[in-house]
Amino acid sequence: MIKHSVSLLFIAAFVVFLSGCVSNNIVDSNQSMPSRNWSYPNKVKVLVDITDSNKAYDIYFKLRHTADYRYSNIFVLFSVKTAQRKRSRRYEFKLAEADGQWKGAGSGNLYSYTFPLLTNFKFPAPGKYELEVEQNMRDNPLKGVSDVGIKVAEGN
Secondary structure, three states: OHHHHHHHHHHHHHHHHHHHOOOOEEEEEEEEOHHHEEOOOOOEEEEEEEOOOOOOEEEEEEEEEEOOOOOOEEEEEEEEEOOOOEEEEEEEEEOEOOOOOEOOEEEOOEEEEEEEEEEEEOOOOOEEEEEEEEEOOOOOOEEOEEEEEEEEEEOO
């Protein structure tokens, strides 16, 4: 009886563990920047195929930079494109505290961030959408940027 209960408990724990590992990501892409320099023409793009426009999605900007990055913030342009229309918005994200400490998760000389762009966003209609992020700082290229990415996940 005790062995049966322990086995049942182990199976239940394993099922809970596996269900926690299920990802609701539609797209999760990263693009390395050549020589850790993000230039204006080097836009990060992903294509998403939306079949149900009633679902809500969360869209994130992902960034990794080195300690050599010169600024405490970053400006980016985020665009959602269809065949007929392009909508863009400028975002500013804070990367460091006032004392200069990086806010991102550090690993060696790299700092990682995931910033929300749109939360509980509903695409206007089913179809293919191109999502694009480009750097919008004065420096070109923007030095110290290792990778940039876009993540799209089903909302809650």
